[in-house]
Amino acid sequence: MPARNLCFIIITMNQLKVTCPNETSTMKVAEKLAGQLASGELVELAGDVGSGKTTFVKGLAKGLDSNDRVSSPSFALKNIYHGRLKLYHFDLYRLNEAGLMDHEIKDSLDDKDAVSVIEWAGVSSNVLPKTRITVNFEIIGENSRQLTITMPDFKEPEK
Numbered sequence: 646m647p648a649r650n651l652c653f654i655i656i657t658m659n660q661l662k663v664t665c666p667n668e669t670s671t672m673k674v675a676e677k678l679a680g681q682l683a684s685g686e687l688v689e690l691a692g693d694v695g696s697g698k699t700t701f702v703k704g705l706a707k708g709l710d711s712n713d714r715v716s717s718p719s720f721a722l723k724n725i726y727h728g729r730l731k732l733y734h735f736d737l738y739r740l741n742e743a744g745l746m747d748h749e750i751k752d753s754l755d756d757k758d759a760v761s762v763i764e765w766a767g768v769s770s771n772v773l774p775k776t777r778i779t780v781n782f783e784i785i786g787e788n789s790r791q792l793t794i795t796m797p798d799f800k801e802p803e804k
Contacts, residue, residue, distance in 0.1 A: 661794040664785070671697050671790055672704030678778075678794070679708025679760075684730055687754060687774060688762040692782025697790045698764045701780065702734050705762060717764075723749060731759035737766060 665671040690698040703715040711728030718724040718736045726732040733753035753761040776797040783791040
């Protein structure tokens with residue numbers, strides 16, 4: 646029987662809940678999201694070790710037309726992938742405090758030709774904009790994940 650790549654999607658006002666049965670479908674969801682991203686946006690990834698965050702970044706990179714090899718920056722702390730927009734990929738898992746990484750993150754957010762994605766963003770929450778996309782990963786099976794994608798609550802400017 647062929648592998649299934651079907652996702653189940655539940656949509657509310659600012660949130661999508663997507664059940665992905667395998668890595669391929671997780672990457673496809675990220676690829677679709679990447680097609681909607683504009684420069685200067687931030688995507689925060691939250692979930693346990695092994696929940697699919699780096700797999701998701703592979704899909705983001707592909708959706709941004711990058712041919713770069715995506716890997717977890719757990720030891721390097723930051724990787725940069727090049728496509729229609731640069732993709733800054735931070736992994737702050739090993740940090741107790743952000744220190745100089747706060748400056749690196751601020752610089753990436755100021756880059757008008759880039760999108761930033763941060764795994765384990767808690768240690769840098771003080772420099773992150775409130776307006777960001779958050780993706781929470783929940784392991785629901787050996788290969789399946791439930792992704793909860795929360796979009797920022799954009800308000801109309803007052804007239």
